[in-house]
Amino acid sequence: MNLAKSWIVAAKDLRSFVRKRTVLYTVVVLPLMLSVLFPLVVEVSKRKGNGIPAASLPHLLDSFAFFFVIIPAIVPTPIASYSIVGEKIEKSLEPLLATPTTDGEILLGKYLAAFLPAIIATYAGAAIYMTLMDSVTYGTLGYLYYPNSAFALILFVLAPVSATISVEVSVIASSRVNDVRSASQLGGVMYLPFLGIYLAGEIGLFSLDTNNLLIIAGVLLVVALALFRASTATFRREEILTKWR
Amino acid sequence: MIETQNLTKKFGELTAVDGVSLKVEEGEVFGFLGPNGAGKTTTVRMLCCLISKTSGEARIADYDVGKDSDSLKIRKLIGLVPDSVGLYDDLTAYDNLEFYGKLYGCTEAQRRENIERFLKMLGLWDKKDVTAGTFSKGMKQKLAIARALIHDPRVLFMDEPTVNLDPESAKTVRDFILELKKEKKTVFLNTHNLDEAQRICDRIAILNTKLMAIGTAEELERSVRGRQTVVQLSSVSEAIMGALGRLTTAKVTRDGNSITVDVADPEKENPAIVRAIVGAGGDVQSVSVTTSTLEDAYLKLVKETQ
Numbered sequence: 001m002n003l004a005k006s007w008i009v010a011a012k013d014l015r016s017f018v019r020k021r022t023v024l025y026t027v028v029v030l031p032l033m034l035s036v037l038f039p040l041v042v043e044v045s046k047r048k049g050n051g052i053p054a055a056s057l058p059h060l061l062d063s064f065a066f067f068f069v070i071i072p073a074i075v076p077t078p079i080a081s082y083s084i085v086g087e088k089i090e091k092s093l094e095p096l097l098a099t100p101t102t103d104g105e106i107l108l109g110k111y112l113a114a115f116l117p118a119i120i121a122t123y124a125g126a127a128i129y130m131t132l133m134d135s136v137t138y139g140t141l142g143y144l145y146y147p148n149s150a151f152a153l154i155l156f157v158l159a160p161v162s163a164t165i166s167v168e169v170s171v172i173a174s175s176r177v178n179d180v181r182s183a184s185q186l187g188g189v190m191y192l193p194f195l196g197i198y199l200a201g202e203i204g205l206f207s208l209d210t211n212n213l214l215i216i217a218g219v220l221l222v223v224a225l226a227l228f229r230a231s232t233a234t235f236r237r238e239e240i241l242t243k244w245r
Numbered sequence: 246m247i248e249t250q251n252l253t254k255k256f257g258e259l260t261a262v263d264g265v266s267l268k269v270e271e272g273e274v275f276g277f278l279g280p281n282g283a284g285k286t287t288t289v290r291m292l293c294c295l296i297s298k299t300s301g302e303a304r305i306a307d308y309d310v311g312k313d314s315d316s317l318k319i320r321k322l323i324g325l326v327p328d329s330v331g332l333y334d335d336l337t338a339y340d341n342l343e344f345y346g347k348l349y350g351c352t353e354a355q356r357r358e359n360i361e362r363f364l365k366m367l368g369l370w371d372k373k374d375v376t377a378g379t380f381s382k383g384m385k386q387k388l389a390i391a392r393a394l395i396h397d398p399r400v401l402f403m404d405e406p407t408v409n410l411d412p413e414s415a416k417t418v419r420d421f422i423l424e425l426k427k428e429k430k431t432v433f434l435n436t437h438n439l440d441e442a443q444r445i446c447d448r449i450a451i452l453n454t455k456l457m458a459i460g461t462a463e464e465l466e467r468s469v470r471g472r473q474t475v476v477q478l479s480s481v482s483e484a485i486m487g488a489l490g491r492l493t494t495a496k497v498t499r500d501g502n503s504i505t506v507d508v509a510d511p512e513k514e515n516p517a518i519v520r521a522i523v524g525a526g527g528d529v530q531s532v533s534v535t536t537s538t539l540e541d542a543y544l545k546l547v548k549e550t551q
Contacts, residue, residue, distance in 0.1 A: 005348060008344065008347045008348055009348075012333070012336070012344050015336075015340075016333070016335050016336070019335055020335075090331060090332070090333065090334060091327075091329035091330070091331040092331035092332065092333060093331070094295065094325070094327045094329070094331055095325060095327055095331045095345070095389070095392065095393070096331075096348075097295055098293050098295060098320060098323075098324075098325040098327075099320060099345065099348040099349060100317045100318075100320040100321045100348070100349065100350070101348055102317070237295055237296070238295070238296045238297055241290060241295055241296055242256065242296060
């Protein structure tokens, strides 16, 4: 596999996304909004009353942190949908497939184009979130809550796996529909299980501590591998030219 | 340059291309004629290693179509202009070509040189910084041709390159194909424009799932019927028909006041035909020679398979 070719495909797609406002808003606004919103909630509750008790804060912060698994599940969906359904609509896949580039190189390029903005946006959001949250909770907790092992696990394992699953689902969804909105909606369904995990943590069904996050990471890795096989089977030139509608 | 032997493609129960055998020489402009659904695009897709063949053999240059190790090598030496232009509308003309140049592994200098050369040849250099989405159909088609040539391929596959183009743009594309011929490029042209095929193709194949005929436009025209001399008279008598019967063993038919005679060489045979008619008392008003057209050949061959 020639990674340089995948990068050429990814770089072209990334240049196109920068010009698409809706995609740009999803990438920038959502992570930025959540990373500011959560510290703001803590700060406002502190100013309007006694604030959140120190004993409850770690559980709440762990739940908030799980949003950095949900963000990379949401962000790549419109990008991957534009990337593949866009090519379908413009009928540009045939000349692209006629170049001396393998299916795997093209697919990897598409993956990178959707994955990189999602991960960069997640990490940028996480940096803002950690800084702001530490500054508003330090007085209550007496120590800096972030960075910690659970958040490291979220950022370096769960977030990339979550983004990967999102791209894989989008690739599969894109092969079955002919407009970007439908592909985004189909792809968007995949972040609902993550939301379910967050809510389960929030209502106390289980805690989102390091041990449970490791179990979730293991399950997600298996799902990602299964979806990888399905998406690569979908993204084959003969399949694309004769069966994609 | 291109050779196929019993090339076949089936989609389930449907046979899209059935045992096609043909040979295209280097530097030849080869026309592939056929009605919609005849298998032209499927054949091109097989030859461009975009879809697999079900059976048969195909070679481009010295490489086997269908052999995984040769697939990338074949795609390096061919260019494809598909039936839908498939440009990136939000990229400029220059950036569209730059992207493909990079994928074909052209150096920066080669990309710069080829982009300028082909955009100038196709009259798009002034529009190089304009996004492709704002282009007219003709301009998009020209840009798609430039894209297929960016890596200087030896073989160019073109699938209906002038369909939906206005006459002026279609002429530019046809003239450009003839320019490519001068550069010894092999052009495989899918079309159902008979006039276009006749004007620019060295040889033509007629496909309707199976290969019906192959040859020069003239050879295909003559394959339907030979040339005929039509003599218009003021009246036709039995004496005239008898004189022609004695003159030639070829088919002679009468239709009102005109007589049609099958001829192999009209320049040699027509004076004797006219002498025989005049000798038998005929009053010749006009003499003309007709041949069957490529359209006649095409329609006859396509009808045979329906």
